[in-house]
Amino acid sequence: MYQVLYRKWRPQTFSEVYGQPAVTTALKNELRTGRLAHAYLFTGSRGTGKTSCAKILAKAVNCLSPRDGDPCNECDNCRGIDAGTILDVVEIDAASNNGVDNIRDLRDEVNFSPSIAKYRVYIIDEVHMLSAGAFNALLKTLEEPPEHVIFILATTEVHKLPATILSRCQRFDFGRIPAEEISARLQYVADQEQFTLADDAALLIARLADGGLRDALSLLDQCLSRSHDVTASLVAEATGMAGRDYLFRLAAAIRSRDGAAALTLLNSLYEGSKDMERLCVELVDFYRNLMIMKSVGDPGALIVMSPDELVELHREADALSLESILHIMDVLQRTLDRLKSGVSRRVEMETTMLRLCDPRLDTTPESLLRRIEALETRPMPSTPTASIASSVKPEAEPTPVSQEAAKPEEPKPAENAPSVSVSVPFTGWADVLAYIAKQSPPLYGVLTDSTAVIDGEQLIILTDNELFGALVRSDGNKAVLLGAVQAVVGRPMRIKRGRPNRKEEPSAPADPLSDFLRRSAESGITIEERG
């Protein structure tokens, strides 16, 4: 019968435990010098060697001919413990034996001296699952354990243990295992099992496993069920990483501002029953990788991708600025928040794609309407452009920012003025914010959630953040703001503050079209500034 790799390759000595040098060195020292504790606590993330080390320790303290702190694995005691015939080593799964009675039984039992071995060793796995009563019962025993008893508690969730227990144990933290160590162990296993494992494949598995050796060995098993010649592309295929070229294609559409291509692709993913929230998560992750590639010298270690994908990712990163990557991530992140709140996922993703594509060649709101209409087969009511203007009502008392803006203009009620100059979302706002971020982090901080629109010759910043007014009144910040806008627009502009028109948001968007228009006006990046 086939035994899964992670069971078959459980380390049998401390020297075989990978990536936990602090733990294994300390334990071997204690064993060599005979300075053993009565209670150990092994904590750390999944599949990093806690249970394995507990078993090794249980053998090492009882081994008849230990070797430099390691068990020999050959003497009667080592074999008996491995075979489970020596009852002095007891493994308790606290997940299923968590009651106070289980621990009381144990308390009575510990007083008997060991039958064959030197020490009675109790390994209590998943110890955080014990009930409060059981913890109390255990505490009594931990306080005055008989000489011949050793407790080894293991858990992934150390924060769930009472302080009284913690203070009575010698604690060892099992860290995530570095990818290089994991891949070395995988190579060792490959060698023993006689299959071929390419270096980049091993490293890819190691990164996917995120620090856990059990997960890494399981992934390797998954690959082996397909072929005994494990390459990086096999790993990508077996773990479902392959076939993600749609991410690259969506990114290409966004970069080339091809809204139609993005929507078509989105549509085919939707029809192929791709979950829209999942897609959004994948896109955020994709742009995160681009961000890392842009900002870290040697990004390889931080990005989990197959070598083929990495080459393509490099190309994509070269074509984008860090600012636009951050901007896209920001929009996607906000979309993700909204997707969770049960809006129509498809429409939400469509509007996001359009927002990201920022159709430069097609700047009028009407043409955007046509694009949406073409995709949404439902008949849509025609919406006058004034609906955009009406979604942007400058405050009755605009906060004067520049001298000229101090003379407030009469705010025109948009409903009564179809000829009102249309406020168009200002596409350069992200760039302005990028400037501001460098020069005044506090001002950037209050503006992170803001958007801006252009209304004739003035720029209206839409924000709810009350700190904005206070901050911008200081001369330094005012100059930073005016300078940033001038740098992006190419000429000085009058600046006003307005409020995003959130209160009018319907809780469930009945009409995706007007919803789209409203949000595109808010987010301020779908429509180019004219003039």
Ligand SMILES: Nc1ncnc2c1ncn2[C@@H]1O[C@H](COP(=O)(O)OP(=O)(O)OP(=O)(O)O)[C@@H](O)[C@H]1O
């Ligand atoms: N540090 C390691 N060195 C070598 N192999 C390891 C290591 N950690 C885990 N493994 C592999 O993973 C398997 C499971 O490890 P182990 O049971 O020790 O993990 P654990 O930390 O107790 O995990 P959990 O928190 O899920 O209980 C082992 O049989 C072994 O194959």
Ligand SMILES: [Mg+2]
């Ligand atoms: Mg375990």
Ligand SMILES: [Zn+2]
């Ligand atoms: Zn032995």
